Amino acid sequence: MPSTEPRSYCPINLSLEIFGDSWTLLILRDMMFSGKRHFRELLASDEGISTNILADRLDRLERRGLVERRRYQEHPPRDEYHPTARCRALRPVMRALIRWGQRHVPGTAQHPPRGLAAPPRRG
Amino acid sequence: MPSTEPRSYCPINLSLEIFGDSWTLLILRDMMFSGKRHFRELLASDEGISTNILADRLDRLERRGLVERRRYQEHPPRDEYHPTARCRALRPVMRALIRWGQRHVPGTAQHPPRGLAAPPRRG
Numbered sequence: 001m002p003s004t005e006p007r008s009y010c011p012i013n014l015s016l017e018i019f020g021d022s023w024t025l026l027i028l029r030d031m032m033f034s035g036k037r038h039f040r041e042l043l044a045s046d047e048g049i050s051t052n053i054l055a056d057r058l059d060r061l062e063r064r065g066l067v068e069r070r071r072y073q074e075h076p077p078r079d080e081y082h083p084t085a086r087c088r089a090l091r092p093v094m095r096a097l098i099r100w101g102q103r104h105v106p107g108t109a110q111h112p113p114r115g116l117a118a119p120p121r122r123g
Numbered sequence: 124m125p126s127t128e129p130r131s132y133c134p135i136n137l138s139l140e141i142f143g144d145s146w147t148l149l150i151l152r153d154m155m156f157s158g159k160r161h162f163r164e165l166l167a168s169d170e171g172i173s174t175n176i177l178a179d180r181l182d183r184l185e186r187r188g189l190v191e192r193r194r195y196q197e198h199p200p201r202d203e204y205h206p207t208a209r210c211r212a213l214r215p216v217m218r219a220l221i222r223w224g225q226r227h228v229p230g231t232a233q234h235p236p237r238g239l240a241a242p243p244r245r246g
C-alpha cells in the first residue's frame with residue numbers, strides 16, 4: 001500500500017502506485033475502458049493528470065504506434081485520440097493489473113474502473 | 124518501439140520502455156523468473172540498474188509487502204530478498220507483459236527471459 005493518500009481508488013491506479021509510474025497506463029485505461037477520445041476528457045480523470053504530462057504521453061503513444069491522432073475539426077484545430085490494434089492488445093495487461101489490485105490492495109474491489117463491465121466498442 | 128537503443132531485448136523490458144517506468148517490475152521479474160535472491164545478483168542484470176536505484180526499489184518493495192528481507196549472515200551483514208505471496212500473485216501481470224512484448228515489439232520473441240519456461244520454486 002502507498003504510504004500517502006492514493007490519487008484514486010481505481011485498482012489499476014493503486015497497483016501502479018505500488019510498483020511503477022502510471023500515467024501512460026492510466027491514459028490507456030481511459031481510452032480502452034471508458035471510451036475517452038478527447039484531450040479534455042482524458043484531462044478530467046480522477047487522478048488529476050496535468051496538461052503537459054498528458055500532452056507528452058499522448059505524443060509518445062502516437063510515436064510508438066499505440067494511439068492514432070485524428071483531426072476532426074480545423075477551426076479551431078481539434079483532435080481525437082484512438083487506440084490502435086497494438087494498444088487494444090494491452091487489454092490482458094490491464095485486466096491482470098485490475099485483478100491483482102482488487103485482490104491485493106485493500107479498498108479497491110468496490111471501485112472498479114468505469115465501463116469495465118461493458119467496455120465501449122468505439123474507435 | 125523506443126527510438127533509442129533498448130536497454131535489453133527482454134520482452135518485458137521492451138514493453139515497459141514503451142509504456143512505463145520499469146525498474147521495479149524488472150527486479151520482480153528477476154526474483155520470480157530467475158530466482159535471484161541477492162543484491163549482487165539483482166545488480167548484475169542486463170539492463171544495468173544502479174546500486175542506489177536498486178537499493179531504493181528494494182526498500183519500497185519491502186515496505187509495500189512485496190519483498191521480504193532475510194538476514195542470512197551477520198558479519199559482515201548479508202541479506203536475501205524473497206518475493207512474498209502478494210508478489211508472486213503478480214505473475215499474471217508479468218505473463219501478460221511478456222505476451223504483449225513478444226507479439227507487438229519486433230525482436231523480442233527470440234529473447235525470452237531466462238527461466239521463463241521453468242520458473243524456479245525458491246523462496
